[in-house]
Amino acid sequence: MKKTWGSRPIATALILASAFASVISDTALAEGRPAKELFGGMALPAKAAPSPYGSYAKGCIAGAVAIPTDGPTWQAMRLSRNRRWGHPDMIALLERFSKDAVQLGWGSGILIGDISQPRGGPMLSGHASHQIGLDADIWFTPKPASPLSPQQREEMPFTSMLVKDKFLTVDRRLWTNTHARVVVQAASYPQVERIFVNPAIKKKLCDTWTGDRAVLGKIRPIYGHDAHFHIRMRCPEGASGCKPQAAVPPGDGCDKSLAWWFTKEPWAAPKKDPNAKPAPKPRAMQVSDLPKACAMVLDARGPSSELEATYQATGGLLPTDAASAFVAPTVASDQPFEVPAVVPVPAARPAGW
Numbered sequence: 421m422k423k424t425w426g427s428r429p430i431a432t433a434l435i436l437a438s439a440f441a442s443v444i445s446d447t448a449l450a451e452g453r454p455a456k457e458l459f460g461g462m463a464l465p466a467k468a469a470p471s472p473y474g475s476y477a478k479g480c481i482a483g484a485v486a487i488p489t490d491g492p493t494w495q496a497m498r499l500s501r502n503r504r505w506g507h508p509d510m511i512a513l514l515e516r517f518s519k520d521a522v523q524l525g526w527g528s529g530i531l532i533g534d535i536s537q538p539r540g541g542p543m544l545s546g547h548a549s550h551q552i553g554l555d556a557d558i559w560f561t562p563k564p565a566s567p568l569s570p571q572q573r574e575e576m577p578f579t580s581m582l583v584k585d586k587f588l589t590v591d592r593r594l595w596t597n598t599h600a601r602v603v604v605q606a607a608s609y610p611q612v613e614r615i616f617v618n619p620a621i622k623k624k625l626c627d628t629w630t631g632d633r634a635v636l637g638k639i640r641p642i643y644g645h646d647a648h649f650h651i652r653m654r655c656p657e658g659a660s661g662c663k664p665q666a667a668v669p670p671g672d673g674c675d676k677s678l679a680w681w682f683t684k685e686p687w688a689a690p691k692k693d694p695n696a697k698p699a700p701k702p703r704a705m706q707v708s709d710l711p712k713a714c715a716m717v718l719d720a721r722g723p724s725s726e727l728e729a730t731y732q733a734t735g736g737l738l739p740t741d742a743a744s745a746f747v748a749p750t751v752a753s754d755q756p757f758e759v760p761a762v763v764p765v766p767a768a769r770p771a772g773w
């Protein structure tokens with residue numbers, strides 16, 4: 421059914437939706453509430469084996485685990501959002517990365533922004549992606565030596581790495597070699613598929629990076645991302661419900677795909693046709709638009725407490741009942757990064773990030 425909705429007029433879709441709702445018993449679907457409200461209202465994950473379903477911008481996750489709010493080399497920010505949840509591979513990677521960042525001189529660790537909601541899915545605010553527990557935002561500000569209070573974590577402003585009134589220019593007073601090394605470090609893990617940074621930051625790396633250029637290719641330019649960068653992991657092995665993204669093109673990415681951001685095109689307001697009818701308000705994503713498994717993820721039983729589903733920094737989850745389906749993985753060690761074999765043609769505009 422969901423496939424046909426997109427191609428039919430909205431009115432027909434609405435009639436279909438109400439007919440559908442009257443016969444279906446599932447509460448999530450029957451209410452017809454936008455998926456972002458349903459997923460945004462979940463306090464705890466679905467207790468199941470870790471499984472991402474769907475794509476980064478249209479999916480959900482079962483068996484997500486929370487990164488503790490405080491670790492030896494990290495702090496989670498904006499705790500009220502409850503977006504500290506991710507695939508256990510992602511949480512393990514963040515732990516590993518936080519230690520590596522300290523080794524590179526990144527203060528006393530990393531500040532972690534949004535990962536995903538407890539069951540992933542669309543959010544009420546902020547992101548198109550981050551839906552399957554494999555995306556995480558890292559602040560361009562290192563963790564201070566003394567812990568930030570919960571209130572400070574809500575209120576601490578982001579620091580942009582760009583010069584305020586200049587077009588796409590990195591602020592030399594703020595950007596350091598350590599920033600560059602930390603971003604490249606994040607890109608270097610084999611399980612990381614992409615890092616998103618502002619085009620100005622990508623250009624800075626292109627102009628100044630003297631190490632391995634192949635890894636630079638994973639660092640992709642995109643709007644925003646000037647006060648934080650975004651780590652995206654590839655679909656974990658065996659995660660059959662996870663929809664992979666096209667591999668990044670080979671090379672360092674310091675090419676036309678970057679130069680495009682320095683043209684007017686990405687920043688121009690869309691041209692308006694004065695005779696065009698006003699576009700209908702886009703229909704909010706419904707649970708039925710997501711992979712089928714996501715309705716089950718919403719309905720699934722949760723753990724008895726947040727603690728039960730919280731990742732333990734020492735490399736496992738806090739001890740719970742033996743029947744827990746959560747298994748903390750070990751992070752793959754320093755395998756060399758290989759340029760992907762599949763080479764897609766880059767789109768003119770970045771899509772699906």
Ligand SMILES: [Zn+2]
Pocket residue numbers: 547550555556557649650
């Ligand atoms: Zn992000």
